[in-house]
Amino acid sequence: MTMLDKRMTPADIVGQLSDGMTLGIGGWGPRRKPMALVREILRSDLRDLTVVAYGGADVGMLCAAGKVRKLVFAFVSLDAIPLEPWFRKSREAGQIEVLELDEGMFQWGLKAAAFGLPFLPTRVGLGTDLAELGGLKTVQSPYADGETLIAMPALKLDAALLHVNRSDWRGNIQAFGPDVYYDEWFARAAAKTYVSCEELVDRMEDHYPGDAQANIVERAFISGVSHIPCGAHPSSMPPAYGWDMKAFKAYADAAKDPGDWAAVRDRFVGASEEAYLAGFGGKEAVTALPLPIF
Amino acid sequence: MTQVTLAELCIFACSEAFRNNGEIIATGVGPVPRLAAGLAKLTHSPELMMTDGEAYLVEQPVPLGPRGYDDRKAAGYLPFSRFFDAAVWTGRRHAMVTPTQIDRFGQINLSQLGGTHRQPKTQMLGVRGFPGNTIYHPNSFFFPGHTTRVFVAGEVDMVSGVGYNPAKRVPGGNYSAVDLRTIVTNLCVMDFGGPDHAIRVISLHPGVTFAEVQEATGFALIDAVAGETALPDAEALAIIASLDPHNIRASVIKDNPPARKAAA
Numbered sequence: 001m002t003m004l005d006k007r008m009t010p011a012d013i014v015g016q017l018s019d020g021m022t023l024g025i026g027g028w029g030p031r032r033k034p035m036a037l038v039r040e041i042l043r044s045d046l047r048d049l050t051v052v053a054y055g056g057a058d059v060g061m062l063c064a065a066g067k068v069r070k071l072v073f074a075f076v077s078l079d080a081i082p083l084e085p086w087f088r089k090s091r092e093a094g095q096i097e098v099l100e101l102d103e104g105m106f107q108w109g110l111k112a113a114a115f116g117l118p119f120l121p122t123r124v125g126l127g128t129d130l131a132e133l134g135g136l137k138t139v140q141s142p143y144a145d146g147e148t149l150i151a152m153p154a155l156k157l158d159a160a161l162l163h164v165n166r167s168d169w170r171g172n173i174q175a176f177g178p179d180v181y182y183d184e185w186f187a188r189a190a191a192k193t194y195v196s197c198e199e200l201v202d203r204m205e206d207h208y209p210g211d212a213q214a215n216i217v218e219r220a221f222i223s224g225v226s227h228i229p230c231g232a233h234p235s236s237m238p239p240a241y242g243w244d245m246k247a248f249k250a251y252a253d254a255a256k257d258p259g260d261w262a263a264v265r266d267r268f269v270g271a272s273e274e275a276y277l278a279g280f281g282g283k284e285a286v287t288a289l290p291l292p293i294f
Numbered sequence: 295m296t297q298v299t300l301a302e303l304c305i306f307a308c309s310e311a312f313r314n315n316g317e318i319i320a321t322g323v324g325p326v327p328r329l330a331a332g333l334a335k336l337t338h339s340p341e342l343m344m345t346d347g348e349a350y351l352v353e354q355p356v357p358l359g360p361r362g363y364d365d366r367k368a369a370g371y372l373p374f375s376r377f378f379d380a381a382v383w384t385g386r387r388h389a390m391v392t393p394t395q396i397d398r399f400g401q402i403n404l405s406q407l408g409g410t411h412r413q414p415k416t417q418m419l420g421v422r423g424f425p426g427n428t429i430y431h432p433n434s435f436f437f438p439g440h441t442t443r444v445f446v447a448g449e450v451d452m453v454s455g456v457g458y459n460p461a462k463r464v465p466g467g468n469y470s471a472v473d474l475r476t477i478v479t480n481l482c483v484m485d486f487g488g489p490d491h492a493i494r495v496i497s498l499h500p501g502v503t504f505a506e507v508q509e510a511t512g513f514a515l516i517d518a519v520a521g522e523t524a525l526p527d528a529e530a531l532a533i534i535a536s537l538d539p540h541n542i543r544a545s546v547i548k549d550n551p552p553a554r555k556a557a558a
Contacts, residue, residue: 028374055420075420082419091406094413100405102425104378124383124426126467127456133411138464148466178349179373291363294347294356 006171008224010040010273013194016224017046017159020069024110024160024190025053026183027235030078030243033058034163034196036231039276041067042269052155054106054181056235057251060086061268063096064261070097072155074106078248079292085255099134101125101152107182109155114188119151126150160190163232165214165240167197171222172204174214177238184217192223198240200227230277230286242291247280298525300480301326301543303499303553304436305534306526307483308390309334311434311476312342318431319343319372319387325358325542326478327390327436332537333530349373359540381431382423385471388432394418395443395450396435398493398513400474400486401457402428403450411452424455432473438547440479440510447512458491480547482507483523484515494518500525501555525553 008016014037017023027033038058041049048069053059055076062068064086076087090096101109105124112120121139125131131138131150141147162183166174173195175183187193201207204215231237234244234251254264270276277283308330312320320335320342322328328347332355335342346356351370372380381387393402404424408415427433433455437444453462456472463469474491477484483497494516495507504517526534534543544550 073420075422077419083417088417091414091417092409094410098411100411100421102421103423104382104426107378123429123468126429126464127453127459127462127469127472128421128425128428129453130421130425131464133452138466140466146466147468148464179375181374184375293361293363 004170006222006225007169007200008194008226010037010196010226010228013037013224013226014040014044014046016192016194017041019046020048021158022050022052022156024155024157024186025051025058026160026162026181026186027056027058027232028054028179028181029056029075030234030248031056031236032163032177032181032183033232033235034161035233035235036163036228036273037161037194037196037226038062039269039273042265043271052157054103055084055087057084057248060084063087063090065265066095068096070099072099072101072106074101074103078252080245081248081252085252086261089255089259100130101134102130105150105152106155107185108152110182110185110189112152112154113156114185117154119153121149122152123149125152155189157186157190158192160186160193162186162193162195163237164195164197165237166199166201166204166208167195167222167225168201168204169225171195171219171225172215173197173217173219173222174204174208174211175216176214180216187217187221190221193221194224194226195222196226196228196231198229198231198237200225228273230283233277233280233286236292238291241287242289244280244286244289298531298553299544300499300551300553301546302526302531302534303523304478304480304547305329305333305543306530307478307523308434308436308476309337311390311478312388313338315339315342315388315432317341317343317386319345319381321345321387321389323389323391324436324546325538326438326546327392328358329534329537329543330390331355333533336533337530343370345372355537357536358538358542378426382426383430385431387427388434388475389427390434390436392436392438393424393455395446396477397446397449397457399449399457399459399462400491400493401450401453401459401462402435402455403452404454405452407451421454428455428457428472428474429469430471432475434474434476435478437477437479440481440507442510442512445511445513458486481510487518488516492516497521497523499523499555500553501557
């Protein structure tokens with residue numbers, strides 16, 4: 001019988017992950033990142049990960065901490081701080097393998113994985129260095145057009161991490177904000193998906209039946225749920241809070257001075273989530289962060 | 295009356311790239327391209343569609359810089375989660391962007407400089423959406439600093455966007471939508487109208503010579519100069535000011551010079 005009560009602690013979730021896994025991380029740049037779960041990984045011994053992400057500080061921190069063997073990415077950026085400094089350091093030191101993809105190819109690879117296909121065809125990548133650098137092969141249309149296309153390989157994930165606005169203990173999630181990016185496809189591409197949430201309710205249908213359209217992916221795809229308010233900090237989690245640009249700035253500055261992750265890890269990861277949040281003014285300060293304006 | 299700045303002249307020139315584009319998404323990344331798209335929509339091309347920079351389609355371009363979160367009035371919805379389905383992979387978009395490098399084939403680079411792919415000397419953003427943008431829809435470019443470091447000799451360090459380089463084209467691929475349109479810099483306006491899409495200079499900003507442009511470019515340019523780049527009129531200047539109330543455009547080009555280059 002399937003366990004319907006999917007509540008877990010962050011440590012339980014990280015305990016389900018193992019060295020060498022391919023891990024998808026939802027969100028986009030400095031937005032909607034499951035940062036509390038990333039911090040829990042940073043507190044663990046987990047290593048040799050292949051990370052698949054539209055990258056922000058999640059990727060920068062995992063690179064800085066030496067957790068990443070290989071990165072699958074289209075960009076790593078903090079928006080207002082365009083170049084993610086810790087990711088740059090790792091790349092410029094030659095510390096990580098990479099598969100660099102176009103943003104659209106990336107979601108296409110998640111969709112191939114979701115549908116159990118070996119690849120999906122696309123024009124994207126032709127005429128650029130991506131195919132050669134990434135070892136991407138071509139296929140020929142079997143129809144009269146005979147078109148040559150890139151075969152974008154499935155990006156199969158052993159696990160995916162998401163941060164959502166609401167969930168119940170069965171994994172009925174709801175995601176709000178103006179854009180939920182490709183979180184749905186990370187979940188469908190993954191063998192297991194673990195979510196952290198701003199608000200945990202008992203039975204979604206008793207609390208928020210009117211918001212069912214925000215259920216971007218069905219609970220069959222959700223393996224674990226952890227209640228972590230402010231769990232996206234310092235990334236944004238609309239409508240609950242905006243990103244913490246002051247925190248990003250401090251994090252980026254630390255890449256130059258002292259430039260040593262071990263020296264600043266305490267501040268940006270903390271011994272516990274409570275200790276971490278306290279360093280940034282606690283929940284009160286986080287939930288008061290204004291939503292970003294573009 | 296304050297002097298027209300070079301940034302304002304560039305915005306006006308960039309907005310021409312969006313003329314007669316039809317009902318497509320006009321995306322301007324960075325202050326000058328974004329103001330140009332807004333100016334185009336509010337003057338000659340009201341049919342253009344654009345986002346608020348986040349997820350909503352707006353019929354009134356949103357101003358740059360701090361404003362109320364809900365000041366934008368959404369007329370439609372185009373989040374990243376359907377951007378490829380709706381805008382990019384259907385060709386219904388024209389983007390104006392600022393890559394780090396561009397070469398004589400129109401190949402662009404936003405990813406890395408020098409070194410190897412495993413260990414670049416300088417890691418930048420990554421290719422982002424450039425490979426898809428360039429094979430599916432029209433693209434134009436704005437460069438605030440026209441130098442040989444941007445307009446490189448040879449080829450760009452990492453080909454992030456499709457150009458007109460025959461050697462890069464895998465046989466049998468469909469390149470029919472590759473459509474590089476306009477390049478606006480702090481010196482001139484260029485297009486890809488030469489033989490085999492070679493880059494031509496089609497107008498020089500006031501006070502700039504073709505020789506100066508060639509000097510700042512790492513490859514041979516075609517002189518197809520038809521005249522001076524037009525100055526924005528009073529209406530255009532008023533619209534630019536209304537879309538940029540914090541004068542962010544003043545920080546785009548070094549020292550915010552006037553539109554007419556002072557004699558050396």
